Amino acid sequence: AQSVSQHNHHVILSEAASLELGCNYSYGGTVNLFWYVQYPGQHLQLLLKYFSGDPLVKGIKGFEAEFIKSKFSFNLRKPSVQWSDTAEYFCAVNAPHTGKLIFGQGTTLQVKP
Amino acid sequence: DSGVTQTPKHLITATGQRVTLRCSPRSGDLSVYWYQQSLDQGLQFLIQYYNGEERAKGNILERFSAQQFPDLHSELNLSSLELGDSALYFCASSGMGARETQYFGPGTRLLVL
Numbered sequence: 001a002q003s004v005s006q007h008n009h010h011v012i013l014s015e016a017a018s019l020e021l022g023c024n025y026s027y028g029g030t031v032n033l034f035w036y037v038q039y040p041g042q043h044l045q046l047l048l049k050y051f052s053g054d055p056l057v058k059g060i061k062g063f064e065a066e067f068i069k070s071k072f073s074f075n076l077r078k079p080s081v082q083w084s085d086t087a088e089y090f091c092a093v094n095a096p097h098t099g100k101l102i103f104g105q106g107t108t109l110q111v112k113p
Numbered sequence: 114d115s116g117v118t119q120t121p122k123h124l125i126t127a128t129g130q131r132v133t134l135r136c137s138p139r140s141g142d143l144s145v146y147w148y149q150q151s152l153d154q155g156l157q158f159l160i161q162y163y164n165g166e167e168r169a170k171g172n173i174l175e176r177f178s179a180q181q182f183p184d185l186h187s188e189l190n191l192s193s194l195e196l197g198d199s200a201l202y203f204c205a206s207s208g209m210g211a212r213e214t215q216y217f218g219p220g221t222r223l224l225v226l
Contacts, residue, residue, distance in 0.1 A: 032212055043115055044203065044217040051212050090156060099144060099207060100169050101215060103156035 002027045004091050006104035013081055014112050021076040021107050023091030033074040034092040034101065035065055044090065050074065061085070083113045116140065117206050117218035125224045131192040134221045138185055138206030144168070145187040146207070146215060147179055151200035162187055163209070194225045 007022035025031060035047040048059025055067040065076045074091060088108050092101040116139035126132055138145050147159040158171035162181035173179075176194075181187040191198060201220045207213040 036217075043117075043219045044205075045115070046214050046216075049212075049214065098169055099210070099213065099215070100146065100158040100161055100171060101148075102158065103148075105155045 002031075002093060002095065002102045004093055004102055004104035006089075006091050006107050008107045009105065010108045010110070012110045012112065015083055016080050017111075019076070019078040019081045019085070019109070021089055021091075021109070023074045023076065023104055024072050025074065025091075025093045025102075026072065027093060027095065029095060031093045031095060033065075033067060034094075035059065035063070035074075035076050036090045036092060036103075038088045038090065038106075040087065047076070047089075081109070081111050083111045085109060086111045115216040115218060117204060117216050119202075119204050119218040119221050121221060122219065123222050123224075125226065126194060127226055128194055128196060130194050130225075131190065132194065132223065134189040134191070134202050134204075134223075136187045136189070136204030136206075136218060138187070138204075139216055142206035142208055142216070143185065144207045144209065144213070145181055145185070146205040147173075147187070147189050148203040148205065148217075149200045150203060150220070151197075154200075156203075159189070191223070196225050199223055199225045 005024045033050040036044045050057045091104040118137045143164045146161045150156045159173040161169040179189045203220045204218045205215040207215045
């Protein structure tokens with residue numbers, strides 16, 4: 001069965017620090033990969049997604065993620081975080097034949113001003 | 114605003130009761146997904162409908178059922194409620210295909226007392 005693991009449950013950073021959130025998935029075949037963000041009191045929003053091609057994907061708000069097939073990883077990065085990036089971040093996968101998303105446990109990011 | 118609407122926003126009920134959660138997808142989206150978010154289980158896929166037909170099933174309890182109507186809105190019915198059913202229930206919608214972005218609604222927060 002597919003599963004997604006996010007290594008960091010709670011991350012605290014100061015503004016301007018660099019961010020990297022880990023995500024590993026287990027699935028034997030081709031997958032589609034996503035990062036969603038949930039700001040306090042708001043709905044889940046798509047940050048970025050990877051289907052194929054260039055393994056370095058750029059998303060909204062300066063976020064990017066790198067797909068490393070050999071490591072089954074899809075880590076999220078941002079060079080310099082802002083206080084407004086305080087939110088919960090979810091990594092998710094789905095298989096090409098199905099739309100259902102399998103989510104990781106989520107990482108709560110707290111950015112101190 | 115994702116374009117996906119869910120009602121009600123909050124629901125408080127007692128054990129043993131039955132509730133119905135409603136979701137209206139984005140205009141033009143034929144797929145509707147239901148997810149449950151709880152502290153212990155995280156974000157879990159429940160069920161997917163596509164153009165009125167059930168497409169995929171996840172960890173949905175037998176006490177739960179869903180349907181999608183001809184106007185494409187969907188309802189999630191939860192019956193014989195237990196304390197452990199307290200959670201945030203999200204609906205998402207997308208076009209056809211696993212590569213389509215899923216747009217999430219604001220969720221319905223259910224509290225079972």
